[in-house]
Amino acid sequence: MTDQSPKIPQTVPRQSATFTNEINSEIRRAAATGIYDIRGGGAKRKVPHFDDLLFLGASISRYPLEGYREKCSTNVTLGTRFAKKPIELDIPVTIAGMSFGALSGNAKEALGRGASLAGTSTTTGDGGMTEEERGHSKTLVYQVLPSRYGMNPDDLRRADAIEVVIGQGAKPGGGGMLLGQKITDRVAEMRTLPKGIDQRSACRHPDWTGPDDLEIKILELREITGWEKPIYVKIGGTRPYYDTTLAVKAGADVVVLDGVQGGTAATRDVFIEHVGLPTLACIRPAVPPLRHSCIHSCGLDTSWHAVRICRAASGLWRDAFTQRASRQVPFIVQAEAGTLCSLS
Amino acid sequence: MCGIVGLFLKDSALEPQLGALLTDMLVTMTDRGPDSAGIAIYGGAEAGKWTITVQSANPDADFATLEADLAAALDAPVKMTIKDTHAVLVLDADKADAARAALKSLRPDLRIMSSGESIEIFKEVGLPADVAARFEVSKMSGSHGIGHTRMATESAITTMGAHPFSTGPDQCLVHNGSLSNHNSLRRRLIREGMTFETENDSEVAAAYLSWKMANGADLGGALEASLDDLDGFYTFVVGTKDGFGVLRDPIACKPAVMAETDQYVAFGSEYRAMVNLPGIETARVWEPEPSTVYFWKH
Amino acid sequence: MQTFDLEADGLRALNSTLHAQKESTNATAWEIINPKGSHALAVGVDAPLDITVRGSTGYYCAGMNKLATIRIKGNAGPGVAENMMSGSVIIDGDASQYAGATGRGGTLVIKGNAASRCGISMKGIDIIVHGNIGHMSAFMAQSGNLVVCGDAGDALGDSLYEARIFVRGSVRSLGADCIEKEMRPEHIEILRDLLARGECDADPSEFRRYGSARNLYNFNVDNASAY
Structure with missing residues (x-):
């Protein structure tokens, strides 16, 4: 006798949405090693991003410009609130801070050359200022970080703006670990x-805590540099309304908001993926405190754009990429994204 | 985040100058707290009398006949002094509870700033110099006082959100820092019968100390206990009828400077606040240790 | 000696005047009167000036100093001589928290006591304290020397890198990865020089030396709670 019944197709086992293969492998690895993973590269989860933005074009209520004849300027001036020498950028897309150590000297040079060609600024990052980036960046922002690695008054004076870094989108409130x-x-x-x-x-910063002290720290930085340079305050995307309000009160010329998708050289995977808000979600609550202080311009700052600019502008980029890749770091530029808001 | 000043007089000859000295200290701390300012002054307690300080958003209407209305309701004498948006009501001590109830029905919108034998609290939104001028703080005398300039972090910039907070008779607290567990602690204290006027973390700290003291702890003991129960960054300065205390959290990030002479004990978030005190050049100046309760009593 | 009245002329005028002095200036001796606890006094000086502040200062006096000798005839507020590069800062009284924070060179002498976080993240500066120091001092200190003639507070040298710590008195507790180390003859010599520069006549043999156990230098899961 033979089985006459037709063969029944089998469904594959259903994958748990919570316990995916990837999560299960992470649990097994953590159980074996007893420790979290440390990595860089920024959040890999999908978050609302500038690429999701849709813009309103002109129709009846607004008149369109003739694109080839009539100019639409994109330049911004940053630092008119207190600085004697505000910064002029051709485009409101800048390159965020990335440390020397995470990036090589060649990468720093590439970013500087690309940004200068595109008419925008670069930022130093943890680890101090390199000759490569100073020499090749028309406009360079010098970061004052909790570590103060390489910090010195000469570089402070060589910079075009100073950025006091309070938080980073990838790990707001957290320190980190740069692997050996x-x-x-x-x-x-x-x-x-x-x-x-x-x-x-x-x-935390070694010599101040809280907005009341920050105001005094900013005073010191202005006094050292003769009140010439715009002072930025960079915050991670956590409580954007309050943090922006307090940065403005403490005397910032510019507030830099860094969302959860921002990159980092190294911290816990779970921290990168689960702490912080996307930049887009931060902008709305951050605007009212800026409006109260007469916000002048509000631009976008995504390194994805920066990457495109740099790629187009600099043949050095490929070299930088090769160097990074050889150190097994997944991305050339951490997917930095933030909003740059100017006060005056 | 804020500026704190405090002055506890050992030498009664300085008492007429308390308000003037505190005002100078307060105004110096404007950079640390430009949003609002407040001051608690402990004046001379009159035997058998009770002082309630109230605040109104419509002082002209609310205060016009308040003295007579309250006296009628209590069937006892009441003396009222109006200072801008605040009024100080002095009445017989045995009418204290009745007066609170009467105020609630006579003027439901009035806010009670402080209540006790000797405390008066004045606080408003605005620059410290303006706030001090509105209440003529510099003309006040007393044995000790505490002032605060506020840079609001997360709760609203309102009169009630200004410091000092008073949650018990003759008690007050000012705070520089921010507490992390204030919401859960507030719920616990509400279950214990405490009431709150604001969403402010500092009010929770004040109520916590009042609750501890209402349950038998002295101020020193209440402050000790707060080291276990309050989570966050804080420098507190607290006042009672005859005392003045200071506490910093175990991490002790927020600044605090103290100065002591034969005439006074002074507190400032910065030394700058104390530079015009008499004899400051030769005072013993130090920074309070973390997790250590400091307390002075008359 | 040129005298600058801070109250009359203001902070901006003070610092811009000091910044305008070049190495070859004849006006090398300066006196600042009426400091009254003000912030950012004599910051970013970059010339071999001799500056005396008559009174107590606020935050960040002598911040990022290069080459100058700055004397404070009073107490110093938070962050005195922060990120100093070279030169020296001498405080007659006490110093508030973060004294010499992230300093990269030069000598900081505190004749009174220092509060918490003295020498935090120091990167090459030498700090000599005649009195006691507060908690969390030399946190993440990377390089340089911290000499304490009195006692040290809690968590001394937490997460220490290569800085040396010498303490004559008691240490309330050591921070993560900080241990006592043997005081060898070369350390006595280093300390003798530091004490001389710090205008301190203490006997080097009375001090103990502390340094990094270097257990946290390369990540090890067994030390996870210490990071």
Whole structure:
């Protein structure tokens, strides 16, 4: 006797939405090692991004410009609130801070050259200012970070603007760890650290806490640099309304908001993916405190755009990419994204 | 985030100058707190009398006949002094509870700033110099006082959100820092019968201390206990009828400077606040240790 | 000696006058009167001037100093000589928290006590404290020397890198990865020089030396709670 019944197709086992294969593998690895993963590269989850924005074109209520004949300017001036020498940018798309150590000198040079060609600024990052970026960036923002690696008054005066970094989109409120393989001779010397160690970084500034103290820190930076340079305050996307309000009260010329998709050299995977708000979600609550202080311009700052600009502008980019790739870091530029708001 | 000043007089000869000295200290701390300012003054307690300080959004209407209305309701004498948006009501001590109830029905919109034998609290939104001038703080005398300039972090910039907070008779607290567990602690204190006027974290700290003291702790003990129950960054300065206390959290990030001479003990968020005090050049100046309760009593 | 009245002429005029002095200036001796706890006094000086502040200062006095000798005849507020590059800062009284924070060079002498976080993240500066220091001092200190003639507070040298710490008195507690180390002859010599520069006549043999155990230098899961 033979089985006459037709063969029944089988469904594949249903994958749990919570316990995906990827999550299960993470649990097994964590159980075996007893520790979280540390990585860079920014949040990999899907978040609303500038690429999701839709813009209103002109029709009846607004008149369109003839694109080839009539100019629509994109330039912005930053720092007119207090600085004697405000910054002029041709486009409101800037390159965010990325540390020397995470990026090579060639990458820093590439970013500087590309940004200068595009008429915008670059930013130093943790680890201090390199000659590569200073020499090749028309407009360079110098970060004052909790670590103060390489911090010195000469570079402060060589900068075109100063950015006090309070938080980073990838890990607002968290310190981090730069893995030893990145602490090369040059990085170690710039940071006054032993070569090859896993460098821990602090979550708070060493010499002030809170907006009342920040106001005094900003005063000191202005006095050292003769009130010439715009002072930015960079915050991670956490409580954008309050944080922006307090940055304005503390005397910032510019507030830089860095959303959860922003990159980092290294912290816990769970921190990168689960702490912070997307930049787009931060903009709306951050605007009222800026409006109260007469916001002048509001631009976008995404390194995806920066990457495109740099790629087009600089043949050096490929070299930089190759260098990064050889160190097994997944991205050239961490997917930095933020909003730059100017006060006056 | 804020500026705090405090002055506890040991030498009664300085008492007529308390308001003037505190005003100078308060105004110096404007940069640390430009949003609102407040001051608690402990004047001389009159035997058998009780002082209630109230605030109104419509002082002209609310205060016009308040003295007579309250006296009638209590069937006892009431003396009222109006200072801008605030009024100080002095009545017989045994009428204190009745007066609170009467005020609630006579003028439901009035806000009680402080209540006690010697405390008066004045606070408003605005620059510290303007707030001090509106209440003529510089003319006030007293044995000790605490002032605060506020840079609001998360709760609203309102009169009731200004410091000092008073949650018990003759008690007040000012705070620089921010508490992380104030919402859960507020719910716990509400279950214990405490009432709150604001969403402010500092009010929770004040109510916590009042609750501890209402349950038998002295101020020192209440402050000790807060080290376990309050989570966050804080420098507190607290006042009672005859005392003055200081506490910093275990991390102690927020600044605090103290100065002591034979005449006074002074507190400032910065030394700058104390530079015009008499004899400051030779005072013992130090920074309070973390997790350590400091307390002075008359 | 040129005298600058801070109250009359203001902070901006003070700092811009000091910044205008070049190395070859004849006006090398300056006196600042009426500081009254003001902030950012004599910051970013970049010339071998000798500056005396008559009174107590607020935040960040002598911040990022290069080459100058700055004397404070009073107490110093938070962050005195922060990120100093070279030169020296001498405080007659006490120093508030963060004294010498992130300093990269030069000498900071505190004749009184220092509050919490003295020498936090120091990167090459030498700090000599005649009195005591507060909690969390030399947190993440990377390089340089911290000398304490009195006692040290809690969590001394937490997450220490390569800075050296010498303490004569007691240490309330050591921070993560900070240990006592043997005081060898070369350390006595280093300390003798530091004490001389710090205008301190203490005997180097009375001090103990603390440094990094270097257990946190490369990540190890067994130390996870110490990070």
